[in-house]
Amino acid sequence: MKMKKLSILMPVRDEESYLQEALDSLLAQSFSDWECLILDDASTDSTPAILSDLAAADGRFKILRSEKPLGIVKALNLLLGKAKTPFCARMDGDDISMPERFLEQLKLIDANDEVDIVGGLVEPVGDCPVGWRDYLSWLNTVVTAGEIRINALTESPLPHPTWLFRTASVKAAGGYREGIFPEDYELFLRLLASGGKFAKADTVTVGWRDHPNRLTRTSKRTSGDAFLKIKAAYFKPLVSAGVFPELSTRPIAIRGAGITGRLLKRELDKAGVRVSAFIDPLKAGKNFSGMPVFAPDEVNQLDYLSLIAIRHRDAREVAVNELNGAGLKFGRDYLLLY
Template identity: 35%
Template sequence: MPLVSVLMPCYQAADTLAAAMESLVGQTLPDFEIVAVDDGSSDATWDVLSAFASRDARVRPLRIPHGGIVAALQAGLSHCRGGLVARMDADDVCLPDRLASQAALFANDPGLGVASCRVRFGGCRTASAGYAGYVDWINSLLSHEEMAKARFVEAPLAHPSAMVRADLLRACGGWREGRFPEDYDLWLRLFALGARFAKCPDELLVWNDPPGRLSRTHENYAPEAFYATKADYLAQWLAQSALTWPEVTVWGAGRVARRRAALLGGHGARIVAYVDIDPRKIGNHVHGVPVIGREDLPAPGETFVLSYVGSRGAREEIGEYLAMRGYVEGTDFLHVA
């Protein structure tokens, strides 16, 4: 049995697939297989996979009717034989040491569940400034603690950069179909189950940003889908961890912050106050909830603060202020989005 199974769904990927495959067969780790799933492509995807399989026995292509990425991932997972499953996309490129570096993290830590790596942005930083900024953000999160605290802001790792213990992946049911991003749902589920995450400090994957990327085109990756998914898992976490649950204080009295925070109401949360620094808002009430200044926050332990402010530099400033007041991130407050 191979140590690592690389699981790569492929759909209409003939233009980029050869580069992705070359980057995999050239890995420095010798003990792995590539389970490449052709998700009913009508282009030359299957021909490319077949050509690689004919020259390298580690390549195990699988062809299925088109059913979407979750169906392809689940079909591929059933064919993976390795104790570790590494994700890869057919339009990305691995650096030579990717599999070896991530497998080493598992070898050195038997309790590790998920290992990722820093990624190199493969798009135009000018045309895709938001995506490039997201790459910079996930690259700043290396430890389990950093990723765990940030998980309700956004997915703290890139899906095609991940390697997961196969038994853990199967035990949690793998990827799920639904009106939500399948990767983000998986990470939130694994965090909720207590899995530990790590991230290699090196850039080991070029994460390309083609116009047809699913996260740009599919409704499951729309902002509303992310917010609804986050609210579900955030409410579960708060119910277990926040001493004042179901009462919470929301930092941010603007329309966007209130709309996102309102999703928690469907899970039993009760917002007792909004915090804002705008003197025109302080002292008002929004649907009966008072808007207070930050100086009016009660002592730590008397409320749990959810900061929904995402403007540049705001999270750092709010975090520093709350820390100065004695609030502890993860115990008394969280940054969310």
Template identity: 30%
Template structure:
């Protein structure tokens, strides 16, 4: 029924937890396709170990780093499931995630893409805050301008993603934003499950990370953006004086202003 796609590049530190969170799903009818995209750490051996002992895991190897979009398209060509589920190698799916999403797609034939809310965790697995998102209608209206759809929470009908020829491989990051826009323009229907079905890690080593040594400043900012202002102060002692002043100033800015400006 479901083909799970995960591309891995130097994620050995978190990889086993990510894989285990998929293998421990209450919904069992899935295959798990994992591509090692030219990792230089121990990721490849971890993937091979799981592929040897778990028949649902299908391992692939890129000898040259292709990037996420190309790796996902290659796995799409191999996928046998009716539904495609995404997963990232540093996140943790809740055990009921697939059960909830398959039920949504099976009971609503008009829905093409289903995604969920997330809880943000830090690099040490500690919870930061539950992510804030607008309601479903606003999320869909913002597609093409701002993305509130967390890529690793998505499950999508394979037929719908094939209609728009999958991911655009010219994107090194933001390939999911582009995909949702093209699917929306093609008439796809999106459904938001507001419950938390995935722990989303703020990983300082991810491709999209923009921390520049200011990891805890980013974490504190994320708390403010996600309406957990008091939690932002928990990291204040780790910040420089200038960063502390910025956090304190943002602490009193109404959330709707930040939302309209798209800033945290």
């Protein structure tokens, strides 16, 4: 039997509300040379029955089941280990793949031998609160390889549900790692730090659903602090790898001396990155862990590489506008980490 070109990796648990819609979107793909490896991670709802009926009707669906919960990382690595195809794609049981998704992504990665992972644009499915809509809008502005690199520490610029990747590249990197961090983002940063290349299809590939029970909303691994910690851990490796080619070598100042900025300082200390100052208009004159806090008008902004770590969006935008107004450039004079 001829080997399929693409394996779709789909770990699921208790997805009865959205699973059929997700599976129907795979059946509607214009590219059909795929297999779908699904791990039912100890579901207690009607998910097993839905999967059983589908596998009986279409042999491209291969169903595995764990009677005890494995968790997302073990589930993903188990499915990755089963994949023997040149390419793998990620799919969640509550999202929708657009009909041309795999065709367009495979065209892109086939045309670029150096690329390890391709993503795509996204659109919201179901309820879309303002914050979620803003995040998706930002994702869709980060398209080129250069934009993906320069925004690597802002947020994850390649949403995991859109990934289509070279199987050999991810296996050679060791697959997904367990830890109190977002496993997909950590893998992205690890590949990037080791010279990995990324691209993004400039068409909508996935309808991404947000809901209160989504793993991203319920797991400590995907909290804002968890993201910030893994960003700090990879800051030095990414800089050393030349991911930010224009980045200043000036002393580092953290813009924001609140809880978030101080957490970033502690995590950078652990990673062997020296911070010289905090800059914060509301906490100027204070001292945290032996580090002075300056007001913006007390320093020459060009004397520092600013790492912005401000939890509240409005205050963060004020800082960005101030830096831009002073002629500073994102990716050269400052980075956004929160």
